[in-house]
């Protein structure tokens with residue numbers, strides 16, 4: 001999609017369809033919309049679409065009036081959704097050249113970026129492996145039109161493009177089938193991206209991990225013929241900020257989760273291809289950061305494995321020694337995410353990361369607790385939690401603060417090793433987080449359980465069904481807003 005910014009009066013915008021926002025309870029008299037408003041045919045309700053042809057005085061061939069909801073509730077996140085919905089509506093009608101008109105209150109940097117993001121994210125489809133593409137439509141040209149505004153708007157347009165394209169890249173990875181996207185292939189995709197955008201890249205293979213003593217990670221991978229990989233991507237700012245902050249982004253990269261010997265039911269198992277969505281989001285975040293250049297160093301670590309049953313697979317009852325030295329009794333081989341994150345987090349600390357955020361499709365329990373609308377957020381540090389929360393709010397990625405207290409540790413007491421990898425029936429998302437905390441402490445750390453939010457089973461007006469790319473935008477903003 002080609003993306004442009006144009007400064008001109010609304011009447012002059014030349015396009016096949018010009019998107020204008022209409023708000024609830026605010027009669028829009030321009031563009032002949034007054035009558036429509038009075039008759040109730042246009043009300044401004046969120047995602048309401050009214051397509052008008054040949055509007056008098058307009059060069060645009062069509063005007064699409066898009067409901068934007070109540071004006072007092074409107075913000076950049078709402079604009080992102082409205083644009084996504086508008087783009088999806090228009091491309092279903094084969095309209096390939098689209099523009100949006102942003103009026104003065106919405107002609108600021110965050111709105112311009114959000115408009116571009118909404119359009120790019122809304123255009124995404126999971127059609128990579130469809131051979132018959134004749135029904136599949138894409139928007140070719142997207143223009144943000146404003147009356148006036150300085151170069152900061154051009155920069156915002158560019159930022160929106162970079163972030164949304166990175167998010168679609170992460171969604172593409174999460175949607176890859178597990179026979180194609182093996183741990184090594186994920187590493188290869190990360191390598192290619194790193195080369196294109198100028199990041200340092202390293203991959204630790206099985207031998208290297210064995211040498212270091214990553215028994216917890218390797219235990220998960222041992223049942224699969226596909227070798228594991230610990231992917232490391234590094235961004236360093238050109239001019240040292242002088243500060244001592246070094247952000248580490250750790251993403252769960254299970255390319256397929258059968259559950260292992262504690263095998264999952266077959267119903268819906270195919271969805272476990274997205275058990276690497278946390279890893280994909282962190283790789284995607286690095287793609288954006290390589291271009292946006294934050295002032296602090298950022299390192300992403302993605303432990304990539306396939307969790308399979310088999311004659312060599314890890315058994316319930318196995319005891320493994322993690323990189324940290326702690327021993328773990330594996331009670332359930334399906335609780336594999338925490339096992340690979342433990343070693344990746346210890347390794348991140350050894351690389352000098354001072355602050356850690358992990359994103360993982362970790363537990364079914366978080367889906368029970370929060371449904372598909374909020375990421376479960378756990379933290380051992382209030383300041384870092386606040387930073388992540390603020391970034392998430394600004395990016396419209398909803399997160400809910402969950403408890404993390406020592407009481408829960410009792411559930412993971414273990415007679416034969418230092419700790420057990422499951423906590424029992426209750427509070428499954430909390431015990432999973434408590435397990436990781438054992439390895440993250442004392443480094444300030446936030447854990448994001450994205451099992452309910454990384455994948456949409458049903459499409460939204462503004463987003464295709466499938467991978468969402470959450471929490472990529474929050475990670476990008478977190479790094480960009482940090483002054484080390």
Ligand code: BES
Nearest residue numbers: 332334335336361362363364365422451
């Ligand atoms: N990958 C799953 C969690 C998951 C569930 C992701 C639903 C996406 C959607 C994870 O590895 C897992 O299997 N967790 C177990 C943990 C249990 C055995 C303690 C779970 O949640 O059932």
Ligand code: ZN
Nearest residue numbers: 257334335336
């Ligand atoms: Zn599992």
Ligand code: ZN
Nearest residue numbers: 254257275337
């Ligand atoms: Zn898993």
